[in-house]
Amino acid sequence: MGVSSAPCSWRITxxxxxxxxxxxxxxxxxxRDGELFPVFGSNGEVGKHSSPLVKTPGLIIGRKGSFGEVHISENPFFPIDTTYYVDKFYGQPIRYWFYQLRYLPLNQLNRATAIPGLNREDAYSQEIALPPLAEQKVIADKLDTLLAQVENTKARLERIPQILKRFRQSVLAAAVSGRLTEEWRGKSEYKSLDLGLEKSGEVIFCPEDWQMTTLTEACKVISGNAFKSNEFTDVGATPAIKISNVQYGSFEKKNQQYLPREYLTTYKRFEVLPGDLLMALTRPITNDTLKVCRYPISEAVGLLNQRVAKFVFHNERQKEFFELLFQSNYFKLQVYDKLSETLQPNLSPVNLKKFIISLPSGNEQTEIVRRVDQLFAHADRIEQQVNSALTRVNNLTQSILAKAFRGELTKQWRKDNPDLISGENSAEALLKSIKAERARSASMKRRS
Known part of the structure; x- marks a missing residue:
């Protein structure tokens, strides 16, 4: 932890x-009555209570669960039994010790096998380099400034994914409404699209020369077969494609079950080929996102179970366009409109086939897909850069703390203030004072 490289004016203890x-x-x-004083658990504030256990500011260290996590309370507080707390600092700045404890590898000291925890003696045995009191104050001030800048940078970076999400949604909206290719098309006339909505009066517009049709006229919609529960096995060669597999843009192998290989012949109509586009029909939409995904290229040919739909298109270009269209606002409006009002909202395949679709020409579909891919790829590159930057920022906090506790942040300050790190102001004198004060406190406790 850099103790051996600490300045000679610091005291190793x-x-x-x-x-x-x-x-x-x-x-x-x-x-807990929810009044006034914060209540702290090992992972931070967990509520409020009208009377504090600790009547001064202090530090809270996770003892069980999120062990080794360090929190600070600037006011009286109540630490619960999954924590340790520190409320005596002997004139030292509380924020210095907040940073020092964050720097120590307390979250790596678990030796429990059942519930992870921090043993107090393990924490006590950690070596530290103790600076003089005046230098502690300078270090705490510098860390306040530097780490606040790091947190501000981190907060700005963490907002970018949400901005990119809105950007992608805007691109999709522009793509399926014809706005994205308006200049390419050379026409800007629009007409209203009658979706036959019963629960919403929202008006949707599409280019005048796009064809208004139904989903079943634009592609083949196949809903899954109701295989019996005794037909499934936990191992096999023919995966059963269930609603649990179809997630938001990804296929997940959750508790994968299988059907007999010979069913591929008997139920050929329900076969699912690598690259097929799938949609969940039970709870198909949450957080305004439709459960639609591609069946992975790497998977074996499967069979479509009930409550899942697959779509057969004329060509790959059309499949890519519909993959975008399924996340459009006007398609999701129809999903919401036709969902059964039950605990497990279902979308009927009969209703799904009747959904209204606005289709551009084949060439325009190709251009829309090309432009969306290009814009999404740009957004993906930005997101990768942001994630890399976030990793560097997260590492930067520990790097700054390391510099602080090696004495690097205050190197010039020590040169300029030799009288504040020697004699009665030295780390040696501070440590003696702390030990004397702790001994007096222990003696008073014994007498009482």
Missing amino acids: TLGSVVELTYGKSLPAKV
Whole structure:
């Protein structure tokens, strides 16, 4: 942890010689009254209570569960029994110790086999380099400034994925409404699209020369077969394609079951080929996203189970266009409109086949797919860069802490202030003072 490279004016010691970790106290959720003072668990604030256990600011360290996590309370607080707390700092700045404890590898000290936890003696044995008191204050101030900049940068980066999500939604909306290819098409006349909605009066517009048709006229819609439960096996060569497999843009092998190989001949109409486009018909839409995905190229030919639909298109270009269209606002409006109002909302294949579709020419479909791919690829590149930047920012916090506790952030300050790190202001004197104060406190406790 860089202790050996600490400045010679710092004192090498252990955490237990400077800090006392006190056990938190049980406070069940049903007892917390939601008033005034924060209640802390191992992973942060978990509620409020009208009376604090600790009547001063302090630090909270996870003892069980999210062990080793460090939190700070600037006000009186109540640490529960999954935590340790620190409330005595002997004149040292609380924020310095907040950062010092965050830097120590407390979350790597688990030796429990059942419930992960931080043993207090393991924490106490951690070596630290103790700076003089004045230098602690300078380090804490510098870290406040630097890490606030890091957090601001991180917050800005974390907003970008949401911006990109809205960008992709805008691209999709422009693609299926004809706006994306308006200049390419050379026509800007639009007509209203009558979706026959019963639950919404929303008006949708599409280019005048796009063909208005139904889904079943544009492609073949096949809904799955109701195979009996005793026909499934946990191992086999022919995967049964169920609603649990069809997720948001991805196929997931959840508790995969199989059907006999000979069923591929008997139920050929329901075969699912690699690359087929699938849609879940039970709870098909959540968070305004439709459960549509491609059956992976790497998978064996499967069989379509009930409550899943697959689509057969005239060509690959049309399949790619419909993959976009299924996430369009006007298609999702029809899904919402026709969902059964039950605990498990279902979309009837009969209703699905009647959905209204606005189709551009084959050439325009190709151009739409090309433009969307290009814009999405650009968004994907930005997202990859953002994720890389976030990784670097997250590493930067630990790097800054390492520099602080090696004395690198205050190197010039020490040169400029030799009187504040020597004699009665030295780390040696501070450590003696802390030990004396702790001894007095222990003696008073014994007498009482």
